[in-house]
Amino acid sequence: MTTVPTSAPQRATAPPSEGGHRRRRSRRTRERPNWVAGLTSVVWLAIVIVPIYWIVITSFKTQSNYYAENPFAPPGEPTIANYRLVIESDFPQYFLNSVIATIGAVIPAVLVSFMAAYAIVRGRRSRLLRWTNSLFLMGLAIPLQATVIPIYLIIIQLGLYDTLLALILPSIAFAIPLSVLVLSNFIRDVPKELFDSMRIDGATERGMLWRLAFPLTRPAVVTVTVYNALQIWNGFLLPLILTQSPDKRTLPLALWSFQGQYSINVPAVLASVVLTTLPILILYVVGRRQLLSGLTVGFGK
Amino acid sequence: MAVPALVFFAGFGVIPLVGVLALSFTQWDGLGEIRLAGFGNWGAILRDPGLPHALWVTFLVMALSWAFQTPASILLGTFLAGKHRYRAVLSVLFFIPLLLSQAAIAITFKALLDPNFGLGAGLNIPFLVQDWLGEPVLAFGVVIFVVSWQFIPFHSLIYQGGVRQIPRSMYEAAELDGAGRVRRFFSITLPQLRYTIVTSSTLMVVGSLTFFDLIFVLTAGGPGDATRVLALDMYKRGFQANLMGPASVIAVILVLVGLFLALLLRRIGGRDAGHSQLEGV
Numbered sequence: 001m002t003t004v005p006t007s008a009p010q011r012a013t014a015p016p017s018e019g020g021h022r023r024r025r026s027r028r029t030r031e032r033p034n035w036v037a038g039l040t041s042v043v044w045l046a047i048v049i050v051p052i053y054w055i056v057i058t059s060f061k062t063q064s065n066y067y068a069e070n071p072f073a074p075p076g077e078p079t080i081a082n083y084r085l086v087i088e089s090d091f092p093q094y095f096l097n098s099v100i101a102t103i104g105a106v107i108p109a110v111l112v113s114f115m116a117a118y119a120i121v122r123g124r125r126s127r128l129l130r131w132t133n134s135l136f137l138m139g140l141a142i143p144l145q146a147t148v149i150p151i152y153l154i155i156i157q158l159g160l161y162d163t164l165l166a167l168i169l170p171s172i173a174f175a176i177p178l179s180v181l182v183l184s185n186f187i188r189d190v191p192k193e194l195f196d197s198m199r200i201d202g203a204t205e206r207g208m209l210w211r212l213a214f215p216l217t218r219p220a221v222v223t224v225t226v227y228n229a230l231q232i233w234n235g236f237l238l239p240l241i242l243t244q245s246p247d248k249r250t251l252p253l254a255l256w257s258f259q260g261q262y263s264i265n266v267p268a269v270l271a272s273v274v275l276t277t278l279p280i281l282i283l284y285v286v287g288r289r290q291l292l293s294g295l296t297v298g299f300g301k
Numbered sequence: 302m303a304v305p306a307l308v309f310f311a312g313f314g315v316i317p318l319v320g321v322l323a324l325s326f327t328q329w330d331g332l333g334e335i336r337l338a339g340f341g342n343w344g345a346i347l348r349d350p351g352l353p354h355a356l357w358v359t360f361l362v363m364a365l366s367w368a369f370q371t372p373a374s375i376l377l378g379t380f381l382a383g384k385h386r387y388r389a390v391l392s393v394l395f396f397i398p399l400l401l402s403q404a405a406i407a408i409t410f411k412a413l414l415d416p417n418f419g420l421g422a423g424l425n426i427p428f429l430v431q432d433w434l435g436e437p438v439l440a441f442g443v444v445i446f447v448v449s450w451q452f453i454p455f456h457s458l459i460y461q462g463g464v465r466q467i468p469r470s471m472y473e474a475a476e477l478d479g480a481g482r483v484r485r486f487f488s489i490t491l492p493q494l495r496y497t498i499v500t501s502s503t504l505m506v507v508g509s510l511t512f513f514d515l516i517f518v519l520t521a522g523g524p525g526d527a528t529r530v531l532a533l534d535m536y537k538r539g540f541q542a543n544l545m546g547p548a549s550v551i552a553v554i555l556v557l558v559g560l561f562l563a564l565l566l567r568r569i570g571g572r573d574a575g576h577s578q579l580e581g582v
Contacts, residue, residue: 037380044377045394048454052397054420055409071423108309116306132303139314141503141563143510145532146552149539150320151313152331173313176306209302234402236514241540252404256518259408266412273405280400288393 059083059271066267082271086258091272093247094254099279101164101239101250102232105171110225112172113179118209120180121187122195133184139177145237152241166242167250171232179224186220187213226287233280251276318556325549331540342546346554354526355534355551359558361441362530363509366448370505371498373453378460379490395454403451407518410447437527440520444528447519448512456501463497464490503566510559531555 050072058066059082061075069076116132123129151170160166190213198208214221239253249257255276259269325342329335346352381395398406413420414433421429434440467490475485513532516522522529522537529537531551539548 037376040373040376041380044373044453047450048398049394051409051413051450054413067418069423071420112306112309116303119302129303132307135315136306136310138560139310141507141560142318142556143507143532143559144314145511145513146535146555146559147314147317147321149324149535149545149549149552150317153320153324153329154313154317169309170313173309176310176314180306205302230400234404236402236404236517237536241536252402252514255402255404255408259411259518266418269408269412273401273409276405277401281397284396284400288396 055270055273058267059274061267063265063267082265082268083275085265085268086272086275089258090246090249091254091275094249094251095275097164097248098233098250101167101171101235102229104164104168105175105232106225106229109172109175109179109228110221113176113224114183114214114221115209116176117180117183117187118213121184122205133180136177136180140181144174148237148241151238155242161242162244162248164243164248167232167235167238170238170242171235175224175228175231179228182224183217183220186217190216222287226283229283230280321549321552321556324545325553327546327549329545330543331545332543338546342550346547346550351526351529351534352551352554355529355531356554356558358526358528359510359530362444362448362512362528363506365445366452366509367502367505369445370449370453370456371502373449374456374501375460375491375494375498377453377457378462379464379486381457381461382464395457397454398451399455401451403512403514404518406447406451407515410443410450411519414443434520435524437524440524440527444512444516444519447515448509451515452505452508456505459501459504460494460497463494467493499566499569503563506562506566507559510555510562531558 054071057074058071060078060080061069062077062079062081065076116136120129120133155161155166155169160169194212194216195208198212203211234252235250236252236256239248239250243249243253246257255269255272258272262268324335326338326340327335328338328342401409411434412418414429416422416430416432416435419429421427421431431439433443471489471493472485475489480488510530511532512530513536516528516530516533517536520528522533532555535548535551535555538544538551
């Protein structure tokens, strides 16, 4: 995983420019369409879309219609009763727990990762920082789930069992390796001359971090923020082992117990799936452009 | 400035990693006292037929999901990287499975595949009416399919990024030499993607060790032990049977498997990756 090379400088500041695509388009117009790949994408697209479509339409069906109607037909008599049922249960509590755990973990995780990535890139000659970097890279290769038993022990010792802080602390640690990797790849692309000229103007390292590196690597910051938020929002194992009481449940765990409780009421379960996914979908739509360019640049080499 | 990150990572990454090794030599029920147990747990686990089985299931999930996802993702990624009016739309839709939690996905497919009330019964397609999660082979296939359903789009996007970085001049030169599409794919695209393939495969392989949520909700390791992967084995021994010592042994094995795979993959294709992308520019 240490093999991710540096990328071209302009990528640090902007997603791939439109000009490149336009040139490509005109040059390739005489090509025949690629049927094999095209067909594969259409087929796989259908496979991806059908379950999602089914989740959405079914969540608006009444329970009796769910058994009676064609599964793919839009609901004959659409109802929001399922959503009402879910919202009137303890769903808002679980929702709030997920929001607290996610925001509480993502913001510190991105901040400390950015500072670490900055230090690693700027202090490339320090042996200690190189060693720190290798440690984080090693963290990428290790399935962190394997550490949940000691984490459970530590959380009990700290007296944090069955609190949201118990989810937040390990989530921050789990988020660091990948965040540092992606962020340091981008910080490395900030031209050295900019740092030099800021230093001549008397800027401190801290000043350069916030006023130069941070604004120039915004796509990467958005990328790791959305990515980590997604991981923590959807996290299942940590809440499963580190919390116990229903009022500390986060959404994925609540979905699971909801499914056990209302296994017969499939439309209501699916309505809760929709409600659970909506916030992250909104976050994704807002950050999409930068997320896609950030991810493909960060991994795609 | 790296100190805060280091503290967090040490506290909840490095210390637990050392801790899991230490705990593997103890007896602990998760609540009471922790007592030293010497090599007792290791001896018991290494003799337990459950271990080779869990290793085999883990390996099968890894190998089959890799073998299914990689060709499909390369093909889709190459296609998405070309010029297409609907490429932007595809990119949006393709990301949706990645936004859903594995718990939500497992719940959805469980309902869809229900032999009595699921898709098969609703559409009256006999082929779809099977005890999908009740037959070992079928349940295994469902796990592979659901994993692919979630992750093929993501890996396609990685390959799309990789394909876009291949210098156009290489294709133009090949075209002048009269190379067809298939030839260009195998002679330029595929070799140029080799480091992307290593990256994507590493994510797939190491990631496959962590399919806990999905399998836990979908099959809970069943039917029988058919889908009991290492991570699930660890959870069941530790948090359901309250045998933290033996569970820690499984966790250590899980870590070793992960490290071994990562090193292996680096050996295969990671060397001097830094130069490859700029060759021939």
